[in-house]
Amino acid sequence: MPVILHDTLSREKRPLLLKPGREVFGMYCCGPTVYGPAHIGNFRTFTLQDVLRRTLEVAGLKVKHVRNITDVDDKTIRGAQAAGQTLGAFTQGWTDKFHADCRALGLLVPHVEPSAIEHIPQQVAMIQALVDRGHAYVAKDGSVYFKVCSCADYGKLTHLDRSKLETQAKNSAGEANDADEYERESASDFALWKSRKPEDGANFWPSPWGEGRPGWHIECSAMSLAHLGATFDLHGGGIDLCFPHHENEIAQSECATGVKGYAAHWFHNAHLMVDGEKMSKSEGNLYTLLQLEAKGFTANELRYVLIGGHYRGPLNFTLAGMEAARPAIAKLERWADRLLALAGFSRADFAAPSSHEVQTTWGRFAPAWDILQEDLNTPGCLGQIFTVVGENGEVSPHQAREDVCGLAKILHALGIVLFVPKPELGVPAAIADLGARRWAAKQAKDFAAADRLRQELTAAGWTMLDRKDGFDLRPL
């Protein structure tokens, strides 16, 4: 059974299959603009793309995952200037921070992570092709614009009414949509190349039309062409990129190469909300991974939360939701430990299930896998996992081995990690001493003393958890 996914362009659920004659599934994802810290909304998108890639790989497809870094645009240039840094130094700093977050979240490293600046020749070449083919024109100031009316099926992704394109000279706020692009022939035309302006500082490159810098949309067209070819299998991004970014990408790419069918499948995910509100800096409800970690949450827990809603619907992020992740993951760990013991496996075996003869089986997690493959239903998949976890009854060693293998694979597809080592908490000597004395009192059945010592521990902000053969001390 292939992975089925909703496609924005056809508005249908369609199977993700290798094209005849091809061996690799090409997947292009719009990456971050590196001008500041990525927030958890950005990571909802990247995490879902990661789950899609993992799911395809578990399903047996060989995937080539390309995710770009946008390191030249208005925001990066402004940010670099405000920071008194070169554009390169500025974007490298934010790129490094982005990568650190990606690692923490367990995002698989893309096979190619192209940067826009490193692909300026390819962008210039594509713009030249568009000019040559009559799909773009050079304005008086040396900027180059894409001629939307030259593209017969412009708007097919978002199902625009072409007759109304011209009326979009104003945006929803009633403001003119012309920005600095006053040389355009039509309000719906968009910039491919922006002529050099004083505020760009040192950030300009030569071109047949004079010095300047690329427009926003062209980078993804050029980089996808360079690394995946004129047509490829899937293109992903946040729902907001649908228009104009992806619409323009299709127009540019198909007009420049003359080949239709730019991306066979469009994968868009809805946005993350925070406490039912749109997440935004002005609302003050914008979270980063670093901020959540400062509150004591882990990246693995954030990942659990981010896949807790279906990708096509908005997900309401709450701190309460973050708090629910830890006990839920702990429940999975306890269950996995029990099954591991029944199966005669260790936790190390769980991390590398492919080494077992049962690697092709899913055990009782076959339904969870089926649900995941059906339009990447991550919350449904999690629900099914817990349904199995909640089942009672005898489990044979053979069944346990199959279950363990199935669970390991499904969690690998989701990217949820069990048994993350927790940093050892340093227990102050005085607290450790109190604990030892209480344990001794308890062993001596001096319960009055034991209770008194427990109270002292509580007063000091610690709690003591008794086991059969010892005790743990934890801060309250």
Place this chain on the structure above:
RNA sequence: GGCGCGGUAGCCAAGUGGUAAGGCCGGGCUCUGCAAAAGCCCCAUGCGUCGGUUCAAUUCCGACCCGCGCCUCCA
């Protein structure tokens, strides 16, 4: 106005033409000197509102009410 998405228990969130997965919280029980942990059990006659189709609708259709997104550089 155009193109979309959503409204399901205290919170989060799946799903289905035949009367609602799961997680968290909460409650009960078992087990423990105490406490906790753990295990077990319970927790929506109802799925925004009003109509319609149907033997049967939360699920299909229509209208309406809310919330959200995009409509030229926001994942």
